[in-house]
Amino acid sequence: MKILVCISHVPDTTTKITFTNDNTQFNTAGVQYIVNPYDELALSKAIELCEGGKGTVTVVNVGDSSTDPTIRKALAIGADDAVRINAVPRDAYFTAFQIAEYAKTTDFDMILTGRESIDYNGAQVAAMVGEFLDIPSISIIKKLDFDGSSAVLEREIEGGKEVVNVSGKFVASCAEGVAEPKIPNMRGIMSARSKPLVVIEAAPIDEVAKIVQFETPPARGAVKLIPAEDAASLISLLHTEAKVI
Amino acid sequence: MSVLVYVEQVEGKFKKSVFEAVSYAKAIADQTGTNLTAVSIGQVEQGQLEELGQYGASKVLNVEAGELKNFVNQAYAAVIAEAAQKESADIIVLSNSFSGKGLAPRIAVKLKAGLVDGAVELPKIDGGIFQVKKTAFSGKAFAVTELTSAVKVIALNPNAFGIKDAPVSVEVESFSPALQSKDLVAVIKEIVRATDKVTLPDAEIVVSGGRGLKGPENWGMVEELAGLLGAATACSKPVSDADWRPHSEHVGQTGIAISPNLYIAIGISGAIQHLAGVSSSKVIVVINKDPEAPFFKVADYGIVGDAFEVVPQLIEALKKHQA
């Protein structure tokens, strides 16, 4: 079995988000980068499925060399090898196209991604890869069982879940519940340095979208404090002042 | 040129977020001086389909093929792309729902279209320039995205655009696109859905509990308050990690991002990762016994006090208010 896991390199969740160049660029000064938390779930699931010599896990990242430490982290968690497609990931369409082009050159059983990246929150890559490869894609899964040829997945829907069966190759985007995130141990960290990280060049594709401007949400006014013993008055404020109930 | 909106049905009915998407798509059709066509897939009653005219859809393509009774994104994307081609639609709108997230990217690839997911405003259209604002960094920022492709796909966030009456006469046309078996490889085995509850992503009011509530046995008052308000319930990450509440209720940077009209946070400290997913709520109420809790900095209304005393008072006051 061979599983490809797509890894995105994102700012740490505690990052204060600011922009430069007239709000056209994300300010990377002082930002710590991590493996996108949802991708970590996808990776942990892949490692779990391949445990005991049942298969291999390849992590795939579209990025320039600055993402190498994040890829090494994924290798430390337990991926067997890594491929970096050498390009700045312009947008989801571009990224998904590169991943699909690479996937065509390998004999994989499934491709796992996170449900979305916590920077641009596109939630697009998995389904786009599925479409580029013309295979099923199941978005936002909470559970995955695989018997070597067919898979049973639980997908999140509003107010519940859907159980989906797929046979043959597929792509799935992972959310919480799929696996417990694995933490790298000392052996993993040591061996990550010597695991293969292959760099390949990106394939050309037309641009369809680009971010032209960032904005930060307007600051809120000061909080109106209501004494605890007078809590009931909140209800009338919400009704008459805020007009939300 | 025209605008196409996909109207997602759930058990034969359209939800509020669908009417929001129709109103949004109608506004774009007005901006670009064209008509709005809706495409519905699955069994929906004629009356429901005709209701779409109320919000500006002058034509509804109705796809009722038995194989498409349940949502299979691959096949649905093929149908919607075909409908877009049939109608010469160059702008396709849908809701950024769980299903929409699995669907919009496939439609975009089929039509070589740029996609804006999580749109929060109408596009700015100026000559050949087409820009849409969307949420980014889990609600910590917005990104204005320019779509440079000929065909454009927009997935609209719930609660971002108000429903507007724009009645037109509507014609419902049955549409039978060719289906391919390769698009029907994924098979839905089971659907479990609680229909009696307001669902979190499109709820107008959300009541949320954190670790300050001490244990799952104390959620009775959260649910009672939510019930009285017609609200959905949510929680912070440690609460769902501890299995006090299901993961589907976890909001924040690594959970669901929401933007209800009213968010009531009870016993939640307001960590940056939690705020990321909820700070675009229109009105925020924070109940916390610690006056230094960071959540108060982004709240509109705050009560410094013990949740176990404050929440029962709110429930009483609300019952009186509703009586």
Ligand SMILES: Cc1cc2nc3c(=O)[nH]c(=O)nc-3n(C[C@H](O)[C@H](O)[C@H](O)COP(=O)(O)OP(=O)(O)OC[C@H]3O[C@@H](n4cnc5c(N)ncnc54)[C@H](O)[C@@H]3O)c2cc1C
């Ligand atoms: C990578 C990463 C991703 C994360 N993603 C998320 C996410 O998506 N969503 C999320 O929520 N968190 C997330 N977190 C966790 C986040 O950092 C906080 O730990 C979490 O939000 C805290 O939850 P809490 O406010 O319920 O608990 P605590 O921080 O423990 O706060 C409990 C609060 O309850 C108050 N309290 C206690 N007793 C009472 C009482 N009787 N009455 C009133 N108030 C009381 C306390 O004063 C305190 O403020 C993430 C963390 C990391 C590292």
